Amino acid sequence: MSQIEQILKGDRLALARAISLVENESERGRHLLDRLFSRTGRAHIIGVTGPSGAGKSTLVNGLVKSWLSLHPSAKIGVIAVDPTSPFTGGALLGDRLRMKDIAGDDRVFIRSMATRGALGGLSRTVPAVIQVMDAASLDPIIVETVGAGQAEVEIARVAHTTLVVEAPGLGDDVQAIKAGILEIADILVVNKADRLGEDLVVQSLRAMLELGFQKPTADSRGEISQVWIPPIVKTIATEGNGISELVDQIQEHAAFIRGNGSWRKKDRRRLESWLESLYAEKKQVQWEKVVRTKTYAGLLTSLLARRLSPYQVIDQIIGKKSKNPS
Ligand SMILES: Nc1nc2c(ncn2[C@@H]2O[C@H](COP(=O)(O)OP(=O)(O)OP(=O)(O)O)[C@@H](O)[C@H]2O)c(=O)[nH]1
Numbered sequence: 001m002s003q004i005e006q007i008l009k010g011d012r013l014a015l016a017r018a019i020s021l022v023e024n025e026s027e028r029g030r031h032l033l034d035r036l037f038s039r040t041g042r043a044h045i046i047g048v049t050g051p052s053g054a055g056k057s058t059l060v061n062g063l064v065k066s067w068l069s070l071h072p073s074a075k076i077g078v079i080a081v082d083p084t085s086p087f088t089g090g091a092l093l094g095d096r097l098r099m100k101d102i103a104g105d106d107r108v109f110i111r112s113m114a115t116r117g118a119l120g121g122l123s124r125t126v127p128a129v130i131q132v133m134d135a136a137s138l139d140p141i142i143v144e145t146v147g148a149g150q151a152e153v154e155i156a157r158v159a160h161t162t163l164v165v166e167a168p169g170l171g172d173d174v175q176a177i178k179a180g181i182l183e184i185a186d187i188l189v190v191n192k193a194d195r196l197g198e199d200l201v202v203q204s205l206r207a208m209l210e211l212g213f214q215k216p217t218a219d220s221r222g223e224i225s226q227v228w229i230p231p232i233v234k235t236i237a238t239e240g241n242g243i244s245e246l247v248d249q250i251q252e253h254a255a256f257i258r259g260n261g262s263w264r265k266k267d268r269r270r271l272e273s274w275l276e277s278l279y280a281e282k283k284q285v286q287w288e289k290v291v292r293t294k295t296y297a298g299l300l301t302s303l304l305a306r307r308l309s310p311y312q313v314i315d316q317i318i319g320k321k322s323k324n325p326s
């Protein structure tokens with residue numbers, strides 16, 4: 001059986017190997033992705049983001065368990081993106097611990113990745129790893145990432161359904177919840193509902209929702225416009241409380257976006273943002289080549305001597321003749 005066939009039928013070893021090739025951005029990995037691409041686009045991609053320690057991994061563990069009890073024949077992919085430096089393997093071990101209930105299940109494929117994104121966001125190979133899992137018919141594919149700036153926005157671009165997990169006791173609770181999360185959250189999760197201050201977190205999220213969403217109004221034809229208002233789900237991930245409601249909400253959101261055309265729009269947005277980052281990478285590589293040329297060295301000398309401005313140098317590099325205005 002060819003490597004492609006093995007991946008398509010979900011062979012774990014073939015899948016693990018393929019993901020490593022893709023992660024290392026090797027030529028073979030690239031080739032594999034080209035051949036797998038036509039088999040992708042089916043999986044429901046679920047993003048899970050939120051501050052460090054909110055209980056995301058514990059929640060993913062519960063979510064997967066609950067999903068499998070509802071759909072015993074499902075095969076699920078989990079990607080945990082860690083913002084840790086390459087020198088500490090601690091967080092990766094932590095994921096294994098938090099996800100201990102599902103780590104041994106052969107219907108679940110877990111992959112931990114370190115962030116290597118150019119801008120400190122998601123690892124730039126995350127979309128490619130999702131693609132391999134998608135081709136292997138893993139569905140849903142759950143991506144956990146710490147909600148720190150860029151990664152949070154990126155995950156919302158990649159996922160069909162984004163869960164933002166908050167929890168009491170993470171410092172300055174109420175202030176820490178950024179208004180920006182409404183733009184990315186499809187479902188708001190208040191985890192650690194067993195902890196003091198849980199009601200404050202719920203209240204501030206609710207206040208934010210009221211500010212951010214007006215009541216749906218009937219248009220001129222009397223139809224109520226369709227707006228998804230993120231539900232707030234309270235959970236105790238360590239006990240499994242609230243998880244089945246969370247699964248319901250996730251499936252409801254999937255049905256909602258399938259019904260109103262957003263699913264396709266999100267697919268397009270994801271692929272477009274992927275193209276954009278590939279283009280930026282190519283440009284970067286080109287630039288690094290330019291910097292090593294003699295022409296560049298010459299232009300740099302002119303720049304330092306103030307004979308050419310930075311604009312004129314760039315014009316020369318990209319091949320435009322700089323016109324002398326005088
Ligand atoms: N009391 C309580 N503790 C919880 C709950 N959920 C998770 N925890 C604990 O909170 C700690 C952090 O949980 P994780 O699941 O590792 O949190 P995380 O958001 O994945 O953390 P990072 O991946 O480091 O950002 C662990 O000690 C969990 O056992 C909960 O509902 N209640």
Ligand SMILES: [Mg+2]
Nearest residue numbers: 056057095144
């Ligand atoms: Mg985690």
